[in-house]
Amino acid sequence: MTANVLILNGPNLNRLGTREPDIYGTASFADLVSLCTNEAQALGLIADVRQSNDEAELIGWLHEAADALTPVIFNPAAFTHYSYALRDACALISAPLIEVHLSNPAAREEFRQTSVISGVADGVIAGFGIESYRLALQAIFRMTSV
Numbered sequence: 001m002t003a004n005v006l007i008l009n010g011p012n013l014n015r016l017g018t019r020e021p022d023i024y025g026t027a028s029f030a031d032l033v034s035l036c037t038n039e040a041q042a043l044g045l046i047a048d049v050r051q052s053n054d055e056a057e058l059i060g061w062l063h064e065a066a067d068a069l070t071p072v073i074f075n076p077a078a079f080t081h082y083s084y085a086l087r088d089a090c091a092l093i094s095a096p097l098i099e100v101h102l103s104n105p106a107a108r109e110e111f112r113q114t115s116v117i118s119g120v121a122d123g124v125i126a127g128f129g130i131e132s133y134r135l136a137l138q139a140i141f142r143m144t145s146v
């Protein structure tokens with residue numbers, strides 16, 4: 001069945017669980033996929049969760065969402081702070097687009113306090129660990145059900 005929400009994750013998020021657990025928590029990427037799949041199912045949605053370390057692959061997936069009018073939950077990871085190419089791809093999306101982060105970048109190093117994505121997102125959810133994704137799915141559900 002066609003996904004009705006695409007959940008995209010950028011570089012290094014495949015290392016969740018062992019990557020700086022004091023900042024990103026101990027849940028693995030597999031745990032993140034389970035949370036998203038289960039929460040989507042509870043809301044009557046179908047989630048397709050993907051991760052890539054490659055900017056070009058992420059751009060291709062955003063184009064796919066733009067063409068299919070699919071809502072997107074996007075954690076661009078470090079690309080958040082400098083990828084104008086990803087920002088431009090996000091600007092093509094007409095369905096809801098929520099930017100998510102596990103940590104709260106606004107409370108971290110100065111370079112993380114800029115997001116080039118936020119200006120083309122409908123909203124941003126950050127700082128709740130993998131629960132940020134649950135909140136984003138709930139937001140997508142509310143934004144897409146009349």
Ligand code: DQA
Nearest residue numbers: 075077078101102103105112
């Ligand atoms: C992150 C925050 C980014 O600054 C960082 O580069 C990441 C993860 C987060 O989810 O907290 O890789 O997007």
